[in-house]
Amino acid sequence: MNLRYFPHTGDDIGEMLETIGVESIDDLFSAVPAHCRMDRAPGAPTALSEWDLSRRIEEMARTAGGDWKAFVGAGSQPHHIPAVVPALAGRSEFLTSYTPYQPEMGQGTLQAIFEFQTLIARLVGLEVANASMYDGATAMAESALMAQRATKRRNIVVSSLVHPHWRQVLETYLAPADDVAVAALPALPDGRTDLSALGCAADPAALVMQSPNFFGVVEDLGKAADAIHDAGGLFAAGFSEPFAYGILKTPGELGADIVFGDGQSLGQAQSFGGPGLGIMATKMEFVRQMPGRLVGETVDNRGQRGFVLTLSTREQHIRRAKAVSNICSNAGHSALTAAIFMAAAGRTGFRKLSRINRDLAEHLKKGLLRKGFTELFSAPTYNEFVLAAPDGFAAVHEALCRKRVLLGLPLEKYYPERAGAWLFGVTETTGKDEIDAILGEITL
């Protein structure tokens, strides 16, 4: 089969070999010792045409889970993606370009990312955001490392109400350092983090929290900021649902020094959990300790406004072993996608979206309470919430799974002491009618 991605004709190859002065393509591999050569044809057994490929992958897509209705967030939320978002982000001038190291050929990406940095800084209430990290979990791990550099301290205190997977990633990142203690703060009865245990780690570099936390509870960030600042550390506050900050006070105005999060909600498909969008922001006083690319405004030799990658003496390609992080590729296209989403929503649209997400979640919560569920936590929640299920709910959950509905996530898997507690979430993609229909299926 003639492969559509290879332009070379037999004549082309012949002429090129002649120019090079060798007999065959294999001759160009003479530097590979015979005992290191691949002696079989690896990879897929046959090359597939576009139609055979589509048939095969479409078949797999049918059982991938995209047709499930999940009343669960836990770090991945279904939101409506306006048609303009993929249409614009998919423009191949954006999609098929590299990191804009040659700024004259990448002003489109550079201006869009400068705008992204600005929109994110405004969203979280801080002075500067970077051009993105891989995902929320890695942004959180890098926030902890950044706080260690900025404070010249080592120990990290993390709330046990941060997404369990994100805490696991933090542990993986900190594993090589045998001089770092990671202490976890327990939950208070109201579902917020118990800050009284903050003293359990000496000289903390950072307190790491998430709000809304894994239980959907809005934390008292202001109180947490005061507590860690009194202990001489930095406050790193994060989120897995940026929609919360359409109607909540920002972590920045409540005292966060570093903000991390995942921006998947901002126009990206859930896509089985990746790519996401790692968000990271800070105050200007800490910018030189922040990892990741930064776009800055400048002027060109004709006096026009333009944008370049800047402060790169923090980065691995300049500073090598002394770089603040090894990150190179980021989530640039996800950041562009998020910027387009934020532009399409605007403040007016985003506030309304944020509000109806909260109201729909409260509607589901009230409905479940009427069905015999009970509240475990008294503090306010956003979009997600934890309830104790009545006897017999596990069977209802099973029955709904057969209809491709995932109604809640059992917390026991992540918090063994919380058997019988379930995490629920809902977004604007599930209307009142659908919520009421699901509630109608719960007969206990």
Place this chain on the structure above:
Amino acid sequence: MSESSGKKIADQVGASGLALNEKLLWERGRPGRSGMSIPDAGVPETPLPAEIAGNGPNWPDLSELEVVRHYTRLSTWNFGVDTGVYPLGSCTMKYNPKINEKMASLPGFAGAHPLLPDDACQGALRVLHEMERLLADIVGLAAASLQPAAGAHGELCGMLMIAAHHRHAGAKKTKILMPDTAHGTNPATAAMCGYREVKVPIGVGGKLELAAVRELMDAETAGIMVTNPNTLGVFESELADISALIHERGGLVYADGANLNAIMGRVDMGKMGVDVVHFNLHKSMSTPHGGGGPGSGPVAVGEALVPYLPGPRIQFDGERYFLSDAQPLSIGRLHGFHGQFGTALRAYSYILSLGPEIRTASGLAVLNANYIRAKLKGHYDLPYDQSCMHECVFTDAKQKKFKVATLDIVKRLIDLGFHPPTVYFPLVVSGALMIEPTETEAKEDLDAFADAMIRIAREAEENPDILHAAPTRTKVGRLDETLAARKPVLTGDMTRD
């Protein structure tokens, strides 16, 4: 308007009247507009307590068309692989097939929640499992993980595994060997894992020599990080012997797969003694670079490191796929969920499209690079005058006497309609021009690129001012990077709606 002033304006604003200006996002719009029509929820409003309620971000309000115009105009200021030749060394800017995008956007995948029960997402788990098998097979290793989110993340994964392996064996290691051709990510990654970099100078042919490694490899050294082919486009032909020595002295071998596009289906990493290699799916496996990411940096490992792979792992019992945490030595989790699933899916689509022709991809990539090398040799200094792999490295040594530097050469290339090669890297070559055409460029496009480079070499001699002034046909000219770093402006007006 006179002809001369007309020409001057054309020079200022671009090659044609289609280079349109565009304001910053918040210089457009009016408060109260929205690009989304959002219906009421039809449920009662549940107010938030005043102490936590905020005002929402001061983002500008734009209509849908304003948003469309804004980003459409910005896109026209960008150059991508779809626009033209993009021979950026070490970055493998090959064509990104459209079918891959279509496959990744199938609703079955795009709408899948990552925490679905295993039985609900068999198709997605199967993609990941098959991709792991394919990647391990392509390099000749035992197993793979798709959790790492980018190349540098794959490096981190690999080095964390090596560190865990040594820790488990009770061996104290403080150092790691690294050839001086290494990418900056290698020393940065080693530092994150607590290892001090020990530089190994490259030998006369631009490659690593067993003798140099023998001198430096000791009991305190964790192993070596090596890119093969290296960043000079030279195959490290002594690597198998070097690996044997490293293993003999208690170390492990990390292979940086940034340049894998040269050797797919042609070199067996297992036979070279590699313990772990990372892939850049956004390079060799054709997924788009997206202006900086997202990439995907899976790792493949030999038997020694299989127990240390990130968890949970994706297993298959012959009937169903499932996630398993039953790996006590695992380094743990590296990503919030399962890695860059959408990117892996694009790469899966690519690998299935190529089948056994993946070997041909590497063959043609090496052919194209050698063709460029042969065409430009004589016009530009070639510090290592030998057959190359997927990329060739020239310098500005011949142009220096005309006061023309690498930067001037590549800025002129922009005016002639080509993306510049990678410049000033690798660091071991002064004024490097690192050219990687990839296999998807046709001979006539390579000829056009070579002709442009030859023309620039002539211009350097005859009229260097053209080069110093370049680029003149872009939306903006050379930008003041010093100003940007000295007085950082990293956000726009924070108060304006």
